Every structure is written in C-alpha cells, then in structure tokens.
Amino acid sequence: MSVTSNNAAGKAAGKGPGRRRRPTIHDVAREAGVSRGTVSRVLNGGHYVSPSAAEAVNAAIRKTGYVLNRHARSLITGRSGSAAFLLTEPQEKFFEDPNFNVLLRGCTQALAAHDIPLLLMLAGTREEQRRIIRYVSAGHVDGVLLVSSHTGDPVAEQLVEAGIPVVMCGKPVDGTGPTTRLAHVAADDRDGARQMVRHLLATGRRRIATVTGPLDTPGGVERLAGYREVLAEAGLPADEGLIAAGDYSRASGASTAAGLLARRPDLDALFVASDLMAQGALTALERAGRTVPGDVAVGGFDDSTAAVSSMPPLTTIRQPWDRISAEMVRLLVGQIEGESTSAVILPTELVTRDST
Amino acid sequence: MSVTSNNAAGKAAGKGPGRRRRPTIHDVAREAGVSRGTVSRVLNGGHYVSPSAAEAVNAAIRKTGYVLNRHARSLITGRSGSAAFLLTEPQEKFFEDPNFNVLLRGCTQALAAHDIPLLLMLAGTREEQRRIIRYVSAGHVDGVLLVSSHTGDPVAEQLVEAGIPVVMCGKPVDGTGPTTRLAHVAADDRDGARQMVRHLLATGRRRIATVTGPLDTPGGVERLAGYREVLAEAGLPADEGLIAAGDYSRASGASTAAGLLARRPDLDALFVASDLMAQGALTALERAGRTVPGDVAVGGFDDSTAAVSSMPPLTTIRQPWDRISAEMVRLLVGQIEGESTSAVILPTELVTRDST
DNA sequence: CTGAAAGCGCTTACAG
DNA sequence: CTGAAAGCGCTTACAG
DSSP, X not given: OOOSOOOSOSSOOSSGGGSOOOOOHHHHHHHHTSOHHHHHHHHTTOTTOXXXXXXXXXXXXXXXXXXXXXXXXXXXXXXXXXXXXXXXXXXXXXXXXXXXXXXXXXXXXXXXXXXXXXXXXXXXXXXXXXXXXXXXXXXXXXXXXEEOOSTTOHHHHHHHHTTOOEEEESOOOOOOSOTTSSOEEEEOHHHHHHHHHHHHHHTTOOSEEEEEOOTTSHHHHHHHHHHHHHHHHTTOOOOGGGEEEOOSSHHHHHHHHHHHHHHOTTOOEEEESSHHHHHHHHXXXXXXXOOTTXXXXXXXXXXXXXXXXXXXXXXXXXXXXXXXXXXXXXXXXXXXTTOOOXXXXXXXXXXXOSOO | OOOSOOOSOSSOOSSGGGSOOOOOHHHHHHHHTSOHHHXXXXXXXXXXXXXXXXXXXXXXXXXXXXXOOHHHHHHHHXXXXXXXXXXXXXXXXXXHSHHHHHHHHHHHHHHHHTTOOEEEEEOOSHHHHHHHHHHHHTTSSSEXXXXXXXXXXXXXXXXXXTTOXXXXXXXXXXXXXXXXXXXXXXXXXXXXXXXXXXXXXXTTOOSEEEEEOOTTSXXXXXXXXXXXXXXXXXXXXXXXXXXXXXXSSHHHHHHHHHHHHHHOTTOOEEEESSHHHHHHHHHHHHHXXXXXXXXXXXXXXXXXXXXXXXXXXXXXXEOOHHHHHHHXXXXXXXXXXXXXXXXXXXXXXXXXXXXX
C-alpha cells in the first residue's frame, strides 16, 4: 500500500551506478501485462486506452515505483520540459533589487504548477551570453523568461531569431515594428508615474524633481514621460534642472538626489523611479539636513520591501509582481504550445505611506 | 570563418518542429570523414584520438554548427549535467534575506564554470517536498545544494538515502553520527558571535542582550553559544532575561528587541543574530527613544546589504558568502565525481561600522 | 483500443 | 587509434 518508491536506498551509495536499476517502462508493461506502447499512452494522457488497461498500468506504476526518464522522452519529443529564467544584466544590480526576488519566486512557483522546472541563468558578459544562447538554441530549455531592463538587448533578438519562445519582463522599446513581436509583460509605468506626480501635486508640492531610471530602459523612459505629462497638464514650467538619471542602485539614488539638491535647493518633492534609489535619496536628504516629508516629500516606485524598511516608509507605486510573473509564465507556456506572441500591460497603484 | 552556428533561424519559427533539422553527430562524422564513435571520443575529451582526426572533427563541428544533444547523452550516461538549488523553507523568509541572493548568485556562477546549469527549486510545503524528492530521485539532477536552516530536515535525509549527492549550507545539528555524514559548508557561527560580544565588551558595554535566531537552527544555537561563552569568560552573570529568540525576519527583530527593552530597560547593547533582524531592532530602539550607538550599541550578523543600508550602518560579522558558495559547489562536484562527503567550516570576521 | 517495430542522438565496450 | 554495433528508455506512426 505504500506509495513511496521501493528504489535504490542501500547498497553502494558511493560511486555512480552502483545503485539498483531503476524500473523502466518495460518493467511496468510486464507487471501490467500490456505492451510498452500502452504504458506510454497512459503516461501521456491516457488517450486510446481502455479503462481496465489504464488501471492495470497505474497499479503497476505504483507497485514498481516507476518514474519516467525525462531524458528518453526529451530525446524523442525534442522538448526538455524545463524553462530558463535569464538575466542579461550585470547581476549585482538585480540581486540587490528586491523586485528581482519577487519575480523569480513568482515565476518559479507558476512554472512548478505546470511541472516545469526553472533554470536560473546569469549572463552579464558578452561571453556568457554567447554560451547561453548556444545552450538555449540547442534545445536544452523549451522557453526563456528574459529579464533585461535595457532596450535593444541583442539576446532577446537572437533567441527569437533562433525560434525559441521568449517572454520579456518589461516593455522592449526599440521602436521597431509592432509591440507584440516580442512577447512581454509590463506594468503600466507611465500611468504609475502620473499617479505619483498627481499625488505630490495634490499634497501641495510645486517644485517636484525626479530621479529617473536609466534612459535606455523602459522604466526610465516611461516614468519620466508620465512625470512630464502631469506637470504639463498642471501648467507647471518644464525645468530640466529638476530631472536627473540614476541607475536603479541605492548608491545612485543618493548621489543623484544630492546633485539635484545642490542644483535646485528649493525643491519640495522628489519622485524617484525606484524604491531602492529612493532609499538612497533619503540618505542624501538626511545628510543635507532636510526632513521628510516636512521639507521634501519623497515618492518611490515598485512597492518593494525597500519601501517598507525605509525611514520613513515610502509612499510608492505598486507594481503587481505576482500578476506579472503569473502572466509571464502564462504567455511562455502558451508560446511553447504554439500560440503566437502577445503583450500584457498590468495596472499600477499608488500606495501612500509616511514619506509624502 | 564565422564561428556562429548556421542553424535554424528563418522558416516557420511558429509551431514546434518546423525548424530545420539540427546537425547530429552523424553529420559531423560524415563531414569529417570519420565514424560517429570517433566524433564522440573527441566530444568526450579527445582521448584515444589521433591529432589529425581530432582536427577534422573540430573543423566539422564548426562548419556544421553542431551542438551536442544532452538528452541523448544523459540517456546513456545516466547523468543530467545539471544541479539543483533547493530551498525547503517557507520561501518568503529566504527571499527577504539578502544572504540568499548572494548565495544563489555565487552557486550559479561557480556551477556555470563547470558548465552545469542550476535548477532553482522551492519546496516550502510537505507536498512540494514530496514532488521534488521524486523528481530528484528520478535522476533529473546530478546533485543538490540544499538550503534549509532548520535541523533535522527530512528532505536532506531522504535525498542522501536515495543516493543523491547533497551539500547543505549550514551545519546540520541533529547530533547523530559524525558531522561529515552529510556534506556541508558553514561559517564559523560560534566564533563570529564570540568576536562580536568581545567587541561589545571592549567598547565598554556590560548589559549585553541578544536576539537569537530560531533555536532549532545552527545559526540560532551556535551564535547564542558564542555569546554565552564570552560573557562567562568575562565573569558576567548569566541573565536569561537578556536572551530572546527571533525568526530571522525583520519584523521579528523589531518585536523581539522591543520585548527585551521592556524587560531589561537598562540594557546597553544588543547582539542580533542577523542584519535583517538588527534592522528591525533599530526601528524598535528608535520607537523606544533610544539612540544608537549612544544609549544602545547594536551588533548584527551576516554583513549583508541590510547592514549597509541601515541607519546607522551596522557593525556586524561577515559571513564569507563567496567562499561558502564556491565550497558548496566544489564539494558537490566532488561528490558527483565519486568523492566521499566532507564538511568545510569557514572563518567569520568582525566588520565595525557606526552602530557600536 | 492495442502491439510490434522503428528510431530519437548519443556512448561504450569490443574487435581490430 | 578507429569503426561497427548494441543499447540507453522512451514515443509514435502503422497495422490490426
């Protein structure tokens, strides 16, 4: 009655194949009194199999402790049954970013529900990228979840070129062709920025500066665009001196904010394009002797753990990471199954805390 | 002269196998004018192959753009060529912890150097653990890097039982048998704690409280032991009221520190068993109106990014994560190659910043 | 609904 | 040093 496999265990657990032979489809067939073909059919959904045969096979599987050998299956089907989570950025940045964790965890879980293991791949250098493109192109994974904030990433291009299903996190803004050419899932960055700046205006701020993300990333571009839109619609003058770009790291948030403060000492609000940079900005403000939100209101972006752990906790824009990862996996699985590529944009939401 | 593969690309990049046939070992053999066996030998280290044959094969590989099919190889060798990074804890905690990132990144990189892709597996629930043990036992990965702070983790046990190479991060303290039965890599927790408490004593503190980790984890037990040792050797009375356990989360750091403060309002130092909990403790101290390090010195553990981003930055104990991940991979690869299990303990180091 | 058979792409003794 | 051949464990038309 025990469901556990009666496998290996004892004996020479030392070197390689000293373990007992694992049961194969052949053993199951013999045990069930059917052919290997029938066992295989049961394993693959049970179509064209009589109920009695299916039952016998399932019993035999339990009895023998049979587990399918994926390598054999993959050899025939040409599918690996696994997917990759590929990071093509210098890694420190992503690993420092709490968003990364949430995304990675969400994707791992969503894929696990499909019984698809996730391979984590880091390709910060050109060299590593080449290796990984080769690896992926050789069919070692069925699809790739690509995380690369910078636009015009050649990896995405080459993977698609090689016919590999790819879903990006974030909007690829290369401007070429329709946006659905490269499947992607993104939060509505521009609208998030709009909400934040409107909130700052509503709370009486007028000299609103912004620390943007890198301007070759969609988050950098879109959030800045939203900022500009709202200031314009409020009839406020466009002051380029209030705008400076960071690189999403905490350190850059501090230095960029410090620069802004030096240039426009009278600024009364700071919209920072990520919570992590906002943490840095908080440090810079404290060093400059400004209180938050008394002297300067600070708005972040992401609603990551950094927002909560900051002092004061940050008003920010929530990115729906759970939905983002779920959608990425949905699109990837779809593509693997033959659907065409598509894009999903998810709404963002203002979360007010103590920094504004 | 181009080294890039002249594969797939065009054609029906839509559904499954519409792509051009990938070159196989057969194509390479024909191109090189040798047998498939010879090609295989070149692929597997080039032993027993004449230089001229090897050269011809390599040229043919370049020309055809051949990439080895790992599934076919795995089917024969019984090895998958991949390893797993398995987390058997409730995941939120680990993902919140910056240490996790560093470890995951380090292991991914170290394995990549061996050309071994890393599968990320999360098994927080019993159900998931069962699934993953099955998966791993079926030979889908060659070895497992196991991260599970709690002792007596049944997963480790079962994996070892099934003959799977396993290396744990952290010392398994079940007390049964020799410590090398289960391969592991750990930092010298106890000595780290000693260093921190000695440092606190050296800076004049006398009422030193501690927020420990969970007492069913090695970090919890060992760091507390180090704390006790040093207080005893300094002739200070053992005051159990100065000791309370957290769960490594930031939130628990705050609540546990608050409890300690309520119980022993006169404490003048806090040794907190992780930086993340120390961040929480800092919040609690601020709420209680205590200055750091003026009223209370705070020492953390880990030297994670949390230590740097805290206000004030934390004096802490550095765990050598880079070496830990490197050693874990070294031990795992060794075990896969047939070496017996062993354990590695790495030194920790005091890093002083502004909180003490 | 089911079995017999071919074949996926490789590795590995076995002879030479 | 090299080739011919068997076989790893599965899936999938093909007949029935």
